[in-house]
Amino acid sequence: MPYALSKFRIIDLTHMLTGPFATKMLADFGADVIKVERPGTGDDSRAVGPFVNGESMYFAEQNRNKRSIILDLKTKEGKENLLMLVSKADVFVENFRPGVTEKLGLGYETLKKTNPSLIYASCTGFGPEGPMAGQPAYDATIQAISGAMGITGKANGAYSIIGIPAISASAALMLNMGILAALLERERSGRGQKISVSMYDSAAAVLENSMVRYFNFGIVAKPLGNSNAAAFPFSSFHAADADLVIATTSEASWVKLCETLEHTELTEDPRFLTTEKRAENWGELEPLLNSILGKKKLAEWIKILRENNVVCGTINTMKQLADDPQVQDRQMVSDMEHPVAGKVKVIGMPVKFSRTPCEIYRSAPLSGEHTEEILSSL
């Protein structure tokens, strides 16, 4: 058993981002993920760019380490083959809208008759109940509806789309946690179950302190510009030549910052004595800190701040990230040999196992690349 999940087979009916992102991680952990695609165009994300030799790199990133089988689930034969796959699998994952698998005759109640120990995992926009149950969703619309977008952006109230698919990623990872926890429980009980994760619920879960503040105090979070609602300073500032972020979370780290900036008088300034005071008088503190930080260049400040263990960061681009030796040392860029696109690069694995390490052991599949191989093994 070379990988953590080598023992497990997953039948993957997901498409686009959230579902495939989840099953990619399970495949990276070594599970045998069989991606079921429809005849013709297959997963819609095969049409999302960028492309190399006509192959979607968007698709390739989210589907490496998986195998692909084409099944027409609207035919009797396709359905029978799917049920055969399910009978020999541990997990079934889908991210259709609620009711779709039932309509296909492949809902949980049907599949569990075929395989009572199956973990059936469903990821939807809003979950199978409630007034929004049937609505489709993508990361950006859930960012909007959940309020995550509304608290991102300039302090004047102009919201901004979050540049990373934060909601899709969270929902995908929540789904995987549910799948793995259900598999662990099954080791004792021998029984399967259905787990359900929605993007909307996942957004609520990561809204964290903004939700807590509203529930318990009626505080409606606003975009705080380049700051934070609970800690001050926890913001971006201007050095002489470029911007940087400095984060303090306790009185001790505030004092440490003032000492590092060689402005210990700030620690005794009654306007800035506590987090509450610094929040209240942020309009005065922010320009003051900017005037201090504006006196040296970014590189100089970063060196000084790091030497003093002040939590800080430069505001990087993708180029700086990809070229960072830290990213190389952690193997967060991997090569993948693709049958059509050739040698391309994919993102490495963020979970490092000491005894069962992850690797790219298989390219993202062409649509139906493993249909025969899989069918003949049944």
Add this chain to the structure above:
Amino acid sequence: MPYALSKFRIIDLTHMLTGPFATKMLADFGADVIKVERPGTGDDSRAVGPFVNGESMYFAEQNRNKRSIILDLKTKEGKENLLMLVSKADVFVENFRPGVTEKLGLGYETLKKTNPSLIYASCTGFGPEGPMAGQPAYDATIQAISGAMGITGKANGAYSIIGIPAISASAALMLNMGILAALLERERSGRGQKISVSMYDSAAAVLENSMVRYFNFGIVAKPLGNSNAAAFPFSSFHAADADLVIATTSEASWVKLCETLEHTELTEDPRFLTTEKRAENWGELEPLLNSILGKKKLAEWIKILRENNVVCGTINTMKQLADDPQVQDRQMVSDMEHPVAGKVKVIGMPVKFSRTPCEIYRSAPLSGEHTEEILSSL
């Protein structure tokens, strides 16, 4: 076994957000999470507001369903008690900087002698190797260094802090996936291992298409304002009275949008024929769509768009989220009876298990609330 993880005991040395967010989810799944706090102030996040009767609701949210024990790990007795706990545990989790547990005499090599089947999980800012290994980090600084902040914000290049702790949440969920996968592997091998997750690596993993574009094409992603890099339209627009987000990801969904807006001439406009064309001519398409959408009010558009299965969303506040019947129906707000703060509200669980559902079965603990109970059980 009422909960999915009832069988498992986790010794939790984490503090602040990322680690506690992770172990909260495991506690929600039913694991016996024993939070080890230092004498005196305990977890630093106990000092982060908002407060009810002097109790941090920030702490309460991230630590419900856990027990707390105070141990002074700098004393022989404290260390012995910790080793005793570890000998009877399945998982040990910490989010100190690399080297800290080793200095305390509690590194993985030591703990695995006490318990060879232990899963040792470490969450750091940058991982245990590489030039940044020793640097501290918070969500905002990793947002900055990873480039996530740089691609969030207005199209003119002004970046913005992401309003949700997207990186902390991702790292926490990655950590849990690693822990659960390692526990599953242990069911077969009987052996423990160390898993390591860094916030920086987790950011890279969720940067997704922005990373892929840079690696394979040298494209350095920029803030796209309220848009998306891969799909057009996938943006916010202005209805007559408020803004909304509309997301299309395929040619079919673009055509559907034009039909719904009753502007099918757009589908034949050579400037907008393909995603690439719409990206290229976005400067013309965006105002055109805004002029169409500006002719009706938000509520009217949402009704029309939903009826036609166009993926869309209003840009909500925390109030709208918390009051949404969908959030209520999915039980994403839960009551918790706190020994000092009284009845408070916490966020519900986004992973729904059909057979082993989650619940709030224990309040967030006072510091050391369970010290005696736990020590006497050893």
